[in-house]
Amino acid sequence: xxxxxxVIFLALLLISWFTPLLRKLGFGKLPGDFRFTAFGREWFxxxxxxxxxxxxxxxxxxxx
Numbered sequence: 747x748x749x750x751x752x753v754i755f756l757a758l759l760l761i762s763w764f765t766p767l768l769r770k771l772g773f774g775k776l777p778g779d780f781r782f783t784a785f786g787r788e789w790f791x792x793x794x795x796x797x798x799x800x801x802x803x804x805x806x807x808x809x810x
Contacts, residue, residue: 754796761792761799768795 761768768774778794 757796761796762790
């Protein structure tokens with residue numbers, strides 16, 4: 747269980763780093779991606795994008 751939590755955390759971290767590139771590709775604007783401002787900082791929680799990219803990575807892993 748803890749391993750999956752770490753994987754999800756790292757996936758969210760990587761996606762947040764690559765947000766500018768993903769925005770150009772159309773990701774980050776999916777229903778289920780949340781963007782809000784709190785404590786003077788903009789926060790982005792890409793739940794739907796994470797699911798889509800995880801399914802894509804699973805498909806690539808299955809095919810390889």
